[in-house]
Amino acid sequence: MSEPKRLAEAFLQTTYQVAGHSKRDVQQLKQAFEAVDGGTASDVYGSGPIIEEFQQKMAQYLGKETAVFFPSGTMAQQIALRIWCDHKGIKRVGYHPLSHLELHEENALQELHGIESVHLTDRDSVIRLEDVQRLQEEVACVLLELPQREIGGQLPSYEELVAISAHCREKGIHLHLDGARLFEILPYYQKSAEEVCALFDSVYVSFYKGIGGIAGAILAGDAAFTEESKVWKRRYGGDLISLYPYIVSADYYFDLRVGKMEQYYADAKELAALYNQCHAVTTRPEVPVSNMFHVHVAVPKEKLESIVASICEETGIGLTHYVRETAEQTSYYEVGVGDRYAAIPKEELRHAFQLLNKKLSGVE
């Protein structure tokens, strides 16, 4: 059996898993709908209490005038950027070279809108004020992803964020928040969602990362912006006759978990410290600023797969179900802490990390 497959299968047999909330299965939906009356009316093409009330709730939470529910963040963010480009009459936006738009959307911004992108910094850094200040080309909009997921979930300081926002306002550059993990960073910033969102013209948040819903996104901003976004939502085929399967679950898991972000953040720091005590391991960032971080290990991918699989088998604890290779032939994986972490007996967790350390040290 190949090492990736052995790891994936060993992980499936574990008693405890370190990351996430639960399996992605039908139970997620059943649980969310359990207390919902069958007679509750569906939304119909964006209308009806089930969608309008959730949109109002999220607008209020984010401190924006209005909010629109979308099937996906991919759709919501492209639309936000298109709207800002149309407003400015400039078909160019600035973002991180590892943004979701750059990596996971098949060049959609160019293919569907003819919008060019400018990379504001290098692949290893967070975007700083000076990156925005030294922009040579005019852009309609700057997109900031908080935290920057593909570099382990790093953040600028809040002061830097405020300075970037002030600079963009002064220069007439729209500022959009990729807040796929916005809920998760509020404990570090010690700010409300409203305070963070006030720095941005438009905001997207996701309901299947830290919130653990099934899918779906909210795009929020002023009323003129969100009205325009609804026209584009229809153009994209995102204005489904019924979005309630995602809305009901988003609402349910939002209520269940938005108050637990402080706990996930504390757990992530504890877990990262356990990793950093191990030979050849560093987390990125070293001290997490949200519920997530990347585990970098100075051994080849296959070697790490083999070690983690054996830890699954020997301890019943699943550290990760996959490992990726870096350009330097070392290996890494992402960890996002959720409900599962707190359920692991600390003694057993410590034992698993002792074993990881031994195996990486070549002692065992």
Add this chain to the structure above:
Amino acid sequence: MSEPKRLAEAFLQTTYQVAGHSKRDVQQLKQAFEAVDGGTASDVYGSGPIIEEFQQKMAQYLGKETAVFFPSGTMAQQIALRIWCDHKGIKRVGYHPLSHLELHEENALQELHGIESVHLTDRDSVIRLEDVQRLQEEVACVLLELPQREIGGQLPSYEELVAISAHCREKGIHLHLDGARLFEILPYYQKSAEEVCALFDSVYVSFYKGIGGIAGAILAGDAAFTEESKVWKRRYGGDLISLYPYIVSADYYFDLRVGKMEQYYADAKELAALYNQCHAVTTRPEVPVSNMFHVHVAVPKEKLESIVASICEETGIGLTHYVRETAEQTSYYEVGVGDRYAAIPKEELRHAFQLLNKKLSGVE
């Protein structure tokens, strides 16, 4: 109270409704998931048995090599047309002036793809072979909607369809089927889905019309076509991490209702005959060729709203919950027959139509 509102409210109080399957409510979802085990794994970005097996099932049913599940037909059809335009290097397609793309998608084909459209016929006709033959401008693709919904659900003869298909193949024009109501026309054509779809290069079907699911669509064609459609599905933000809420319900209601299309078709003919016996009423088409037709009444909209509302109140039978105005100041509404029709006692239904006739004749 305004007449449209009075009608809508009177309709809500009726014991029997003539059109459709059931209310669009959360029970639709609960029923579909009742027998599904909570441990069933979610699809993940287009992978996993829950999506792959349904795609295979639908590919087989439609007689196409492969099929892809989409959140909406809007998304699926734009993508199909874009792919055929790219293949031909021609940014122009031909369709009916009342097609979904023309009426309900906010000019998306132009706005997102720069694709122009040619109207193949006038607003009142179905597309005939001669319409395609006399095309002046080169088009990459012709889209046929079967039945043509906005003119009451009309169809060309099957022989005409075969001839259009042969012509398009000869001329190298791709032929796409808007099969939003494909299941519903098979009894009239006395053909299998596979036989009809064999005339087309690509096919879209919907799961929330006659099938009565929650939302969702299938796009089918050969493997190269559907692989390309998956790239566009990602670009559109339609490649959701989980589409199973729609897939499970599409599958459940497909199995429940695909065998009932013959019944809906027979019921629609019976119902249309009842309408056509009434003063000032004609159905379009006079004899339905699917489960649907339009009811045209030679009285002003407000007058018809008032009459239908009073029939709701006096008989407990809801003929329609809305009425629309025509350019000629007459009125009409759409009827799509589903499960509800068979539940109405025939005696009570006849009584309602006697009353409708009387009221329209000015006798009562």
